[in-house]
Amino acid sequence: MSEKAFQDYYPEDLSHCFGCGNQNEKGHRIQSRWDGDESVCTFMPEPYHTSIPGYVYGGLIASLIDCHGTGTAAAAAYRNEGRAMETEPPLRFLTGTLHVEYLRPTPLGVLLELRGVVKEIKGRKVVVSVTLSANGEMCARGEVIAIQMRL
Amino acid sequence: MSEKAFQDYYPEDLSHCFGCGNQNEKGHRIQSRWDGDESVCTFMPEPYHTSIPGYVYGGLIASLIDCHGTGTAAAAAYRNEGRAMETEPPLRFLTGTLHVEYLRPTPLGVLLELRGVVKEIKGRKVVVSVTLSANGEMCARGEVIAIQMRL
Numbered sequence: 001m002s003e004k005a006f007q008d009y010y011p012e013d014l015s016h017c018f019g020c021g022n023q024n025e026k027g028h029r030i031q032s033r034w035d036g037d038e039s040v041c042t043f044m045p046e047p048y049h050t051s052i053p054g055y056v057y058g059g060l061i062a063s064l065i066d067c068h069g070t071g072t073a074a075a076a077a078y079r080n081e082g083r084a085m086e087t088e089p090p091l092r093f094l095t096g097t098l099h100v101e102y103l104r105p106t107p108l109g110v111l112l113e114l115r116g117v118v119k120e121i122k123g124r125k126v127v128v129s130v131t132l133s134a135n136g137e138m139c140a141r142g143e144v145i146a147i148q149m150r151l
Numbered sequence: 152m153s154e155k156a157f158q159d160y161y162p163e164d165l166s167h168c169f170g171c172g173n174q175n176e177k178g179h180r181i182q183s184r185w186d187g188d189e190s191v192c193t194f195m196p197e198p199y200h201t202s203i204p205g206y207v208y209g210g211l212i213a214s215l216i217d218c219h220g221t222g223t224a225a226a227a228a229y230r231n232e233g234r235a236m237e238t239e240p241p242l243r244f245l246t247g248t249l250h251v252e253y254l255r256p257t258p259l260g261v262l263l264e265l266r267g268v269v270k271e272i273k274g275r276k277v278v279v280s281v282t283l284s285a286n287g288e289m290c291a292r293g294e295v296i297a298i299q300m301r302l
Contacts, residue, residue, distance in 0.1 A: 016201050018208040026199040048177040050167050051245070052300075057169040058246045059217050063210025094202070094256075095209045100249045149203075 005031035006039070006071040009085035011151075014092050019067030030064060032071040032116070039072040039116035039128075045108055056106040061140050064114055065130045066098050069144025072116035073126035077148065080121050093126065093146035106132065106139035124148035156182035157190070157222040160236035162302075165243050170218030181215060183222040183267070190223040190267035190279075196259055207257040212291050215265055216281045217249050220295025223267035224277035228299065231272050244277065244297035257283065257290040275299035 007020045007030065018027040032041040043064055051057045073093040078085045106112065113133045120127040124147055132140040158171045158181065169178040183192040194215055202208045224244040229236045257263070264284045271278040275298055283291040 014203055016204055018200050018202070019210045021201075024199060024201065026197075046177075048175060049169050050172075050175065051169070052165055053167055057214075058249070059170045059210070059214025062213040062217060062249055062251075063208075066210050066213060095251075095253050097253070098209070098213055098249075098251045100213075100246075102246050102248070105245075 005033055006075045006085065007031060009090070010092060011090045017067065019063050020071055028063065028067070030067050030071070032068050032075070034075065037117070039068065039075060041068045041071075041114045043112045043114070045112065047108065050108060052105070054108055056108050056112070058100075058102055061102070061106060061132055062098060062100045062142070064112070065100055065132060065140070065142040066095050066144060068114045068116055069098070069128040069130050069142070070095055070146045072118065072128045072130075073144070073146035076118040076121060076126055076128070090151060092149045092151065094149055096125070096145040096147045098142065098144055100140055100142040102140050104137070104139050107134050110134045119143075156184055157226045157236065158182060160241070161243060162241045168218065170214050171222055179214065179218070181218050181222070183219050183226070185226065188268070190219065190226060192219045192222075192265045194263045194265070196263065198259065201259060203256070205259055207259050207263070209253055212253070212257060212283055213249060213251045213293070215263070216251055216283060216291070216293040217246055217295060219265045219267055220249070220279040220281050220293070221246055221297045223269065223279045223281075224295070224297035227269040227272060227277055227279070241302060243300045243302065245300055247276070247296040247298045249293065249295055251291055251293040253291050255288070255290050258285050261285045270294075
């Protein structure tokens with residue numbers, strides 16, 4: 001895996017997202033990187049990120065899938081253009097649609113692993129499927145249709 | 152609109168959800184109520200709930216749709232059984248799937264209004280569609296398939 005995360009290449013004025021902006025001190029500041037053709041991100045929920053006691057809040061799961069999806073979309077778009085993420089112009093994506101299936105309750109107190117796979121790149125649209133696992137068991141899966149911002 | 156919110160009828164041990172549990176001091180503690188056949192909930196995002204500057208974080212939008220959807224599902228199930236929400240046994244729902252379409256950027260600093268409509272009640276499953284508006288303009292819409300917990 002590379003050192004810098006996808007999110008570290010976001011333009012500074014577009015790095016305030018609560019989910020993934022490294023400028024948002026109150027946010028989740030997720031970090032996504034390539035692991036071969038998959039993107040990977042780990043996240044440790046806080047004790048208050050609960051749904052029913054002992055399990056992770058579904059809104060957090062949706063949020064992680066969302067931001068890992070848009071981050072993966074950006075990284076995939078650079079790859080698709082054959083250029084490094086530090087090159088200009090910057091590519092940044094917003095969520096068009098988000099779909100999440102909750103397969104089983106996600107235990108709290110465990111490092112979560114998200115893995116993204118790029119399903120489609122077409123024009124300004126990138127479709128990313130994302131799985132979320134805890135203790136090696138898939139707890140949720142989702143799909144993000146990400147749309148490239150006009151900067 | 153009735154005085155107590157749907158979430159105020161959740162059993163206390165199931166009231167810790169970050170999105171809707173009135174026992175979670177760090178959470179959003181949303182409050183949903185009937186307005187005729189629609190359920191309604193308002194929410195004021197914090198300044199740090201940002202995506203791109205000036206706009207609301209999509210993960211928060213997904214979270215609000217999710218919890219307003221499961222709250223509406225519970226209230227609808229009581230209504231469907233012809234009983235008040237304070238009667239036993241309690242009905243509490245979890246999210247099976249969550250789908251969100253982001254129609255336009257949602258402005259920060261504005262009270263958001265969520266409205267839910269029950270599309271289907273079948274066995275332990277309730278399907279709720281939810282819209283999210285700011286300044287009277289619909290910014291996102293979603294659908295929650297909620298599954299009744301076995302208590």
